[in-house]
Amino acid sequence: MMKTNNLHFDSRVIHEGLNPDEWQGATLPPIFQNASTLHKTAESLSNTFAGKEKNHIYMRLTNPTNSAFEDKVASLENGKGAVVMSSGMAAVTNTCMTLLKSEDEFIAGSSLFMSTYLLFTGVFKKYNLKARIVDIKNTKEIEDAITDKTRFIYIETIGNPKMDVPDIEKIAKTAHAYGLPLIVDNTLASPYLVRPLELGADVVIHSTTKYLSGHGAATGGIVVDGGNFPWENNKRFPDFAPFIERKGELALLDKIWREHHINFGTTQAPFHSYLAMIGVDTLALRMERHMSNAIIVSKYLNSHKKIKWVNFPGLSDQADHETAKRIFGDKGFGAMIAFGLENQEQCFTLIDNLDMIYHLANLGDCKTLIIHPWSSQYVSFEPDVKKSLFITPGLIRLSVGIENPDDIINDIDQALDKI
Ligand code: PLP
Numbered sequence: 517m518m519k520t521n522n523l524h525f526d527s528r529v530i531h532e533g534l535n536p537d538e539w540q541g542a543t544l545p546p547i548f549q550n551a552s553t554l555h556k557t558a559e560s561l562s563n564t565f566a567g568k569e570k571n572h573i574y575m576r577l578t579n580p581t582n583s584a585f586e587d588k589v590a591s592l593e594n595g596k597g598a599v600v601m602s603s604g605m606a607a608v609t610n611t612c613m614t615l616l617k618s619e620d621e622f623i624a625g626s627s628l629f630m631s632t633y634l635l636f637t638g639v640f641k642k643y644n645l646k647a648r649i650v651d652i653k654n655t656k657e658i659e660d661a662i663t664d665k666t667r668f669i670y671i672e673t674i675g676n677p678k679m680d681v682p683d684i685e686k687i688a689k690t691a692h693a694y695g696l697p698l699i700v701d702n703t704l705a706s707p708y709l710v711r712p713l714e715l716g717a718d719v720v721i722h723s724t725t726k727y728l729s730g731h732g733a734a735t736g737g738i739v740v741d742g743g744n745f746p747w748e749n750n751k752r753f754p755d756f757a758p759f760i761e762r763k764g765e766l767a768l769l770d771k772i773w774r775e776h777h778i779n780f781g782t783t784q785a786p787f788h789s790y791l792a793m794i795g796v797d798t799l800a801l802r803m804e805r806h807m808s809n810a811i812i813v814s815k816y817l818n819s820h821k822k823i824k825w826v827n828f829p830g831l832s833d834q835a836d837h838e839t840a841k842r843i844f845g846d847k848g849f850g851a852m853i854a855f856g857l858e859n860q861e862q863c864f865t866l867i868d869n870l871d872m873i874y875h876l877a878n879l880g881d882c883k884t885l886i887i888h889p890w891s892s893q894y895v896s897f898e899p900d901v902k903k904s905l906f907i908t909p910g911l912i913r914l915s916v917g918i919e920n921p922d923d924i925i926n927d928i929d930q931a932l933d934k935i
């Protein structure tokens with residue numbers, strides 16, 4: 517395996533996690549399409565089940581193609597280990613449920629991806645798990661919400677679709693002062709823009725369906741464990757002892773994998789890991805272009821007389837602009853833009869008149885994508901809940917792709933002319 521720790525990040529996205537020596541010279545992992553793995557001796561299978569030998573057993577548990585992708589993303593996020601899963605939501609669900617037991621609580625910012633919000637405030641209630649949704653920028657509000665039953669704090673690097681940027685460093689300090697881990701969904705930023713573990717977060721989650729893959733060809737999710745959180749002797753986590761004994765600093769990842777991932781059967785198909793692996797090769801170049809395009813497109817939208825408002829942390833008039841600059845450095849501000857028209861009718865006219873931009877429910881694709889959240893993902897939400905989540909009839913969400921920026925602007929411009 518090549519030594520990669522002396523390489524720049526944009527070279528590491530290509531070379532991390534590759535092991536041609538073990539793959540008969542292939543420079544991408546072969547797709548190991550086998551449900552189960554042969555063991556030559558009874559002792560070998562027994563030792564593998566007991567965790568004394570590192571082999572594969574059965575695809576629901578582990579798979580060599582998946583392991584290659586896990587190693588790659590763990591390294592890019594500067595984590596100690598990772599588990600890939602069938603979707604981003606599988607990663608969110610397994611991570612949170614591993615840390616919670618009935619009657620427990622956790623704290624989350626209000627700016628959450630739609631399914632995460634539904635999971636936290638709806639599904640979890642059935643299991644007596646309480647999400648305390650707070651203004652995550654307000655440290656006092658976070659502290660006031662912490663009780664003996666709190667198990668973690670959960671945020672997204674860039675809130676979807678509000679496009680707000682919480683201060684990861686500050687929230688991590690608050691979490692740690694109370695013995696709580698901080699979980700960050702880094703899907704909208706990608707490790708190219710920011711690595712939350714370096715800012716004090718403890719766990720990172722991705723929907724690999726988005727920027728990590730970039731081609732929109734495969735769904736997937738991943739959990740990366742920073743391996744730094746002190747689970748031992750923490751009264752909030754008395755059930756960690758056997759996992760600490762078995763895996764030390766990777767106790768959480770082992771617990772997620774052993775208790776939930778393999779029993780809930782949230783296995784990633786190796787072909788999806790293979791596709792994601794190909795996608796990550798171009799992550800750095802794509803993110804550069806995504807983000808420079810987003811700055812150009814956001815300025816165009818901000819100056820258009822039919823656009824009421826624009827939310828994009830790269831604009832200097834935005835509430836989180838300074839926080840975003842500090843957290844993201846000089847690389848950019850992501851490539852997701854929310855903007856407002858007068859009403860739903862105007863949004864429909866815009867979308868229906870686009871020629872190049874795709875109207876579909878996804879983001880982080882190399883193609884520019886657009887959606888009207890009010891009438892699509894959030895259509896069955898009560899109007900007052902939609903409003904509390906920043907979802908209004910005039911809201912458009914744009915995932916800026918890597919096409920020529922003039923073509924993105926020209927397409928929006930000719931469609932806005934029809935309003
Ligand atoms: N997290 C964020 C921020 C997302 O935007 C999404 C999906 O859009 C998810 C998680 C869920 O990912 P998946 O669709 O792969 O389950």
